[in-house]
Amino acid sequence: MAEREHALISRGKEFGALAPRMARLVAHLARDPRVPWQAKAAVLGLGAYIVWPLDLIPDWIPVVGIVDDLLLIPIVMNYVFAIVPEEVLIEHWGEDIEPLRRIARRPQGGGAAA
Numbered sequence: 001m002a003e004r005e006h007a008l009i010s011r012g013k014e015f016g017a018l019a020p021r022m023a024r025l026v027a028h029l030a031r032d033p034r035v036p037w038q039a040k041a042a043v044l045g046l047g048a049y050i051v052w053p054l055d056l057i058p059d060w061i062p063v064v065g066i067v068d069d070l071l072l073i074p075i076v077m078n079y080v081f082a083i084v085p086e087e088v089l090i091e092h093w094g095e096d097i098e099p100l101r102r103i104a105r106r107p108q109g110g111g112a113a114a
Contacts, residue, residue, distance in 0.1 A: 028092035039080045046076040
């Protein structure tokens with residue numbers, strides 16, 4: 001397996017293991033007035049897409065049916081991590097911010113790293 005594919009799979013597993021904590025983070029960010037409306041809209045849109053019965057790829061198709069949902073989650077969360085101020089993310093994440101630092105990588109030069 002290529003190194004890049006291995007890294008993506010590893011990051012996806014880590015993201016999945018942190019799902020309950022991520023859900024709590026999203027709930028807290030949704031109520032925080034310091035969070036840009038674009039981040040709130042992106043998360044709301046993601047939630048609506050996940051529960052909406054119509055998908056780009058129907059869920060009844062084995063394996064690939066949930067791929068569109070699984071791909072959108074990290075894409076939207078990376079967008080949220082990029083536009084929400086670092087101190088707000090850290091405040092709502094709580095203690096042990098190392099997992100947040102690993103999954104919320106920010107572009108170099110585009111802002112402070114989480």
